[in-house]
Amino acid sequence: MIIETGSNQRYIFATNKQRLQVAASAAVWQLGFVWIEEAIRGVALSYCRDLAEFEYNARDKRSVMHVVKASGRAVLLVHTAEDGRAIITAVTRRALEEKTGIDVWGRVSEPIDAGFETAGDRFFETDVLLREQRTKRLPPTVRFPTLPFHEQCAYTGLPAATVGKEVVGENPKARSDVTEFLFEKATGARQRLLNELHGEEVGLTSEEQTTAKRCTVQMDQMWDGVRNNGWVAAIHADGNGIGKIFANLRITYPDGRTFVEKQKELSDALEKLTWKALRDTVLGIDRTDQNKGRTVWPNRSILPIIVGGDDISAAAHGGIAFEFAALLVANFGHYARADELGLPFITAFDDIRAKLPTLDDVPKQLSLAVGLVFTKPNHPFSHSISLAEELTSSAKKHSKRRTGAIDSLVLYESAVRGLADIRDLMTIPEGRTEDDDTNPPTTAEAPGKPVFSYAGKPIIVNDEHGELMTVGEVRKLIDELSPRPDADRPAEQLPGQHHAADSVKTLSRRQIQDLRPALTEPRTLAGVTDQLRLVRARIDLSGNQIPGIVAEELRIDPAAGKDSTMFVTALDLAVVRAGTVEGNARANDDNPVPTAATT
Template identity: 30%
Template sequence: MYVVMIGTAGNQRYIFSSGKRQEIVGASDLIARVNGAWADEAMASVFPGFEPSWRVGDGHDAELLTAGAGTITALVRNRDAGRRLVTEVTHRALAEAPGLHVCGVVVATPEPVNGIGMTKARTELAAVREARPGPQARFLRLPLAEDCASTGLPAQALHREGRDEPFRTRSAASMAKLRHFPAALDRLAGDAETDRSTMREIVDRLGLEADWVAVVHADGNGFGDLFRTLGSLVDGDQAYADALRTLSRGVDACARRAFRVALDRTAREPEAVTVSGRPPVLPLVLGGDDLTVVCEGASALPFTRHYLEAFEEETANDVSLRPMLHRLERPSLGAAAGVAIVKRNYPFRFAYDLAEELISVEAKRVKEWGSALAFTVLFESSAPDLSRIRRSATLAGGSAASASPYLVGQGADGPRAERRRWADLLRRVEALRRTDPVSGELLIPRGAVHDLREGLCLGAEVARARFALLRTRFAGDRARLDALAELEGDPGQLVWTDRSGDEERTVTGLMDAMAALSFLPVKEGGR
């Protein structure tokens, strides 16, 4: 028996190597084809008559275990057949997706479907990736070639985006992505339960009209450990294979349903931005526990919150996952998300790196508590560095200022989530946005809010003094001002001590509320 594992690498770099929306969308479709149409056709070619219902335990020559997010795992009885399977997929990628890194391994093991066999295959695949030259090595600079205007790779052709646009140089990778753009629109329309014309409008809006856009990346909490320990939860090789397949497909189905639920809920938000009734959201990666979307800035935070909550709900209610969750003694599966909101023309590859860093540094810090989202709004044009961004607004003495991440879903009900629940962020934003019902003017002027922020940068006591002066100035609306305070019975306190990490930090939610002010519309009284 042999484990065949084929996977893509550097997916986000491949998707965001260009700032052109059509190329980004086309790249996401090519990755989806690796574990989709290309995998199906390769299995049928190597194993005539193959059906997804095949099981090696029933005497068949192959069994498909998982297929999602650019990765395929299968069991085969013959080593040469496994190698032909790898060859079919990788040759297809070389021909139709130049620049995409795809490789595979065939690993012999006495017990191919247990956790040890899968771990061995993953380890060998990582070693093969490391040893092989990267995709950049395929694009030689001799003989000399002009650079692609989109990716910087050697140009292969001339292309113009519109009838009145000039011809520009394009590389083989860029042309492949552009060719797959129409098919990608159909796939995205299916994911979002809309039509191709609406998806095209969304692409145009994000590329030409939106002032702020966001890259949202979400990743499951503890899924790596779950897959690695799966063998200890079941008895027998076939039971392990069935559990692995069920878990993989179940999580994938839950993520897709959660995505659609999040779109519907986002469209019903107050002051929601929509295109033909759908939020301007492009799902670039939607498979397994991974989600990467590009969306308009005003939709980013509500969509992310709704997705995380819907993902918990869907995994809790999924019949196929229920036995596994029962063994794990968990009511549902959670996820962490990073949201990087940037200007429309900002390089997406930097925005994605920032979203990924928000997950690993902040959102994953509280993964034991439940689903969480961390966000930042980038007001500068330099390459982002999260630690520098957070240090740029610190309290006197160097303590961190941001209260990020924020807990949503079931984790927000726990006592540890106090003051960093989604409802807490909404409370602060609503306090800053409240207007006089007669004049329409802000009850808390922006100048006063920035004065508080300056006080926070000078120290907690300075902020307390300035807040006391503000309460005296606006004595008629102290209740609204006190909504900014963090400690019950102490209306002057804008900071608190956070103990969620390895060390205590003094944090505040005011900075986050100010950053989210333009991207998180709320109705009177909060939500």
């Protein structure tokens, strides 16, 4: 049998209040990890996680095996359909009675044969029927109908059921039942994340615990949120290759017992691997660099919001977010390649290739794709994280899910738009002429084939790729496009900033800024080429030279496959790393400037 939650991201980010987002994420996580076990024991059944124990108890038919233990999803083995329905009833009743707002449902399969030979087929059938069942069910919003005389919740727009204050002295605000549930669970949910990150039980030294507590937002700091330099980043990370494994698991392992054991092994290892990589990243440890040094993140610069399975969502200080994301991807890849937690996945990928040699894009190991969105601090976080999810999908697509990658966007505007709409305006479609230059058609109106884009492409982490730049190459490009430090004082460096002592600036700040509109303002390819030619001519007359790595990104040749540039992306990342005057002044009041690495 399978129990699953739906519309998780919509549920978690239905409000911009981060306390409620954390609580909603924890509620989905608890359903898969806590509620299932409590429901099993609540209907007087015995809980187990061992197949041999489950089969041994077949005589009294009172045990249940929890096969897949994941956030918002559970796969169970039960001896009778009645037991399965009782567990589903207990879980769904709890979701309703506690007014959680979670969309959850379940499905019991047809009986599996005594020898477990049909286990894979039954799982596949049940999963298909579970998704079919979802389309026939009413959405959870019908539980909370909004009538004309209802006051709306100040946080979610659902009908209000009560009022409450967040802090002493504040005016009461209308709250829905769901919002009230989340407020009650928010403190415990945040504490669980912090305990998993740096609690005494996770094996960190006292010094490491102190370091992790210093750079993450703690319970008594939640009112002020994540520290920033005028820019805040929304980070969303998701694993590559997980779907490829589970979609082909029953074909790869036709033996039913092996299929069940593999499901359990993989789901358990994934959660542990993700937390291991995140803890190291928060501590600034680079496992791919023989642990030679540690990056020191600024105080209160990281705010985890969701950690479950291979999913991570967080808010971060804008000045360190790119380096933080790169380190997270690198550490995840290290453990996926060189740790016992990654071994089951390497074995599974090998077995899939052996069993299904014609299957395309099967990676050698797990990796992480990250979407990174930079905005001003007051921008709606739910919109930022939605864009970050779309960027994660873009990173997966361009890297073909074979290696870790980051796709980023710096959002200067306050408008709330989707990624496709934003990047449409960064692309010159095929066939565009000067006639439609002033009113460029959108992709929806005139699809065509893209000719040139200044949106950039995803960035590869600790690997090689024929078409995409690596993190190291992008760092060099950022350094060349960063403002020159004052000559009369030492440069203040954020993690990853290298130009202070070992790079010679060959372009002035004004010349760098002149290159940006030459790429972004013309609406035809010919216009871009002409504007670049003019700016280059002025640079030549000044006696300066364009560095080679910058010149390569200014080369536009769609016929030769050079149909995009990373220049604007790198320049935006340089702007974000430098921060705003107001943001830096505020952050420096109580936060020392971090160094690139320290022993």
